Amino acid sequence: MTTPRFYCPQIQHATTEFELPPAAAHHANRVLRLRVNDEVRLFDGIGNEFLGNIRTISDSRVALQVLQVNTISREPLLCITLAQALCSNEKIDWVMQKATELGAVEVQPLQTKRSMKKLTGERAEKRVQHWVGVAIAACEQCGRNTLPNIHPPLEFSAWCSTLANIPDKKFILLPEAVTTLSQQPKPQGPVILLIGPEGGFSxxxxxxxxxxxxxxxRLGARILRTETAAMAGMAALQTLWGDFI
Structure with a gap:
């Protein structure tokens, strides 16, 4: 059985003992059915991983002894920002999950002309909180110890206005493009991958x-769905210049 992993930012302040926060304690006890002396791994979201041993467990409380503290980087060699046009809730959640698994360092949701969703104010704040939760669950599953930075949605033109002097290599996936990633020189720094909405960019x-x-x-001769394009593009970047091969 794989050692269970929990996101616990408070663990960075622990010494030899630590108590799981309520949500993690509930999951450990009620869902995973962990018992005294079972081992768990905790990560703080900024690169540190902790090995713990359960000392006491009850309905609402799980206390651990911290056995090891490790700085383990599972971050990719290539620093990728995924700029994703907003799409349906189910699809954007899937993008957030898979982008985390594939190693995105940042995710920037974008309001575009053809975006199906328009998020502002309190609705946007709640969605960002939800996406962070999706990313945390993905990190727990895939072994990343550093959370991606998920930004609040920005209007497309406003976001573009911030990029003029940024030296990052920038790629936009377009079905009408004539060049492929393999024809591009290897980036010497971070990369921004821009994905359009359902219906494409105007x-x-x-x-x-x-x-x-x-x-x-372009990615082949076929038109990809927005969520497929994001994952295919990231996988291609990791294969060419990252840590896939």
Whole structure:
């Protein structure tokens, strides 16, 4: 059985003993049915991992002895920011989960002309909190000890205005593009991957993206769904220049 993992940012302040927060304690006790002397791994979201041994357990409390503290990096060699146009709740949740598993360092949701969802104010704040929860669960599953930075949604043109002087290599996936990633030189720093909404970017958005330095690329001769394009693009980047091979 794989040692269970829990996200516990408070663990960084622990010495030899630590008590799981209520949600993690409930999951350990009621869902995983862990028992005294079972081992668990905790991570703080900023790169540290802790091995603990359960000393006492009750309905609402799980107390651990901290056995080891390790700084274990499972971050990819290539620093990728995924800029994803907003889509349906189910699809954007899936993108957040898989982007975390594939090693995205940052995720920037974008309001575009053809986005199905418009998120502002309190609704946007709640969605970001939800996405962070999705990313935490993905980190618990995939072994990452560093959480990706999930930004609040931004309007597309406002976001583009922040990029003009950023040296990161920028790629935009477009079905009409004529070049592929394999034809591009290896990036010497971080990469931004821009994915459009269902229905694609408008002509004005495509033009604006290229004006701020995005290189159009294609992934084969087929038109991919927005959530498929995001994952295929990230996997291609990791295969060419990251840690996949």
């Amino acid at each position: 002509a004005e958005e495509t033009q604006l993206a290229q004006q701020v330095g995005f290189t159009p690329i």
